[in-house]
Amino acid sequence: MRGLRTHVLAELPKSEITAIVNVGDDMWLSGVRIAPDLDTIMYTLAGQNDEDRGWGRAGESERVSAELRAYGVGWPWFTLGDLDLGTHLARTSLLRDGLTLSQATARITARWDLGVRLLPSTDSEVETHVEVNDGRSMHFQEWWTRHRAALPARRFIFDSVEQSAPAPGVLEAIAEADVVLVAPSNPVVSIGPILAIPGVRHALRSTSAAVVGVSPIISGRVVRGMADACLTAIGVQTKAHAVAAHYGPRSTDGVIDAWLVDETDASSVAAIEAMGIRSAAVALWMRDAQSSAQVARDALVLAE
């Protein structure tokens, strides 16, 4: 996202970027509404993220969480940082005042000049739950953070997604886009919950824009996180071309036109193109601002 912003600011200054963000990880925690993906993207774009730790706010402290634990309330496996909690409380307060999540997000993100409009995929509370092999079901955050995705997952459930609708602006952003990029995020629990919202797949299939995905898999390994555990659960191999096949070509009921893979996966380009998905192999490791901007540039080139 930062790479895309860098590239667009430098070379396409009149363009606007809208990020449609997963809310499946959202949950009520100690009475506050947390939205990890919205916040992570906001902190990162605002330069407020903790680069060393890889999540949360820089300069974070945990005084409130320590109190909650002392009262025996809250989750021992999930810590709310104090600065982060400021964001959650701002959100919770606005939601309590009757704002929708997208309205609250607009208010909250206005604090910083992000250069990107953040839209939650839906204003409904569509939370991802994981059914594990022994039949138990738990919130995705519990499976991911508490169990480190180590309990074999049987399936992922996007709670009440059938009754949800895209947040205002989501379908319009897809319909009016020059290019739609599918980020190299977890296909199952980050992109999947967005695609599951009624209307989103149709919008992707009917937009006049090219839809380009960037592979989250490099050399058969996930770039970050534990997406392999999720892919295994839905029977998809941890391979760049397997994820392309999972999204599928727009020509036959899928959602992507093109798929960017890493140079180490160049041998899979032919197989991907054989599915009816345009493909190219480039350096996908985003080591710094420059290499990230280059990935964005390459994705936009592939879209043309």
Place this chain on the structure above:
Amino acid sequence: MRGLRTHVLAELPKSEITAIVNVGDDMWLSGVRIAPDLDTIMYTLAGQNDEDRGWGRAGESERVSAELRAYGVGWPWFTLGDLDLGTHLARTSLLRDGLTLSQATARITARWDLGVRLLPSTDSEVETHVEVNDGRSMHFQEWWTRHRAALPARRFIFDSVEQSAPAPGVLEAIAEADVVLVAPSNPVVSIGPILAIPGVRHALRSTSAAVVGVSPIISGRVVRGMADACLTAIGVQTKAHAVAAHYGPRSTDGVIDAWLVDETDASSVAAIEAMGIRSAAVALWMRDAQSSAQVARDALVLAE
């Protein structure tokens, strides 16, 4: 309360103390439920209060509040300390889980050995609002904290109090008490909201225990806070005997049997007794643990 606990622990070790606590100051603030009176009493009994500042937790910080302000959410006139917020979030979390305020209070107070059982006066959200002279109405906290009680009040409204009920244990505590003490708190906005809950006045009038009040007024001045602004609004003079008359004797539709005044108000004892209220003048300034325990002892002596 600390003085009473000190006295009871030392001289009546088999007795139990139940405090019935005002919830009229409670409010939703940035999505969390604050209960200032319950928390102040808890912190004080736990030895966690900030003695210098006179409110809140010792060693407090305000990192979360600073974030809320940066987002433009929250009240510029009310700061939530981080440690204090831990209590509010614990409460909010328990309320969200379906517990009543009294159940949540039992869970929260279990963290410390308070030596006193704290009961909210009601589990309903009965908030005190203030109608000021220009006709505007605001939450008591706004009037008290933001406007420092300087806007002349026309009347105090205990929101939906008619539909409320005493919390479980409140009527039983009054009915089964050996002595009921009315604390030297603000008669209008601290004791008043408790008396307004349906059933409480009746319980006080029908208990076999003596009901003894301690004057919050010494030499025509309030001991702490700005109770005079409240008394003026309801047409009661800031005088020890006027407050006694406001509560009134149980013999004629009031709620107290006896009224302890300060030695500097000894001249009013005769007038108070003429109303049918037993009275005595003693040293009422609670300077330290010893003088506070002495006031509790004197109140219990007057009850006999």
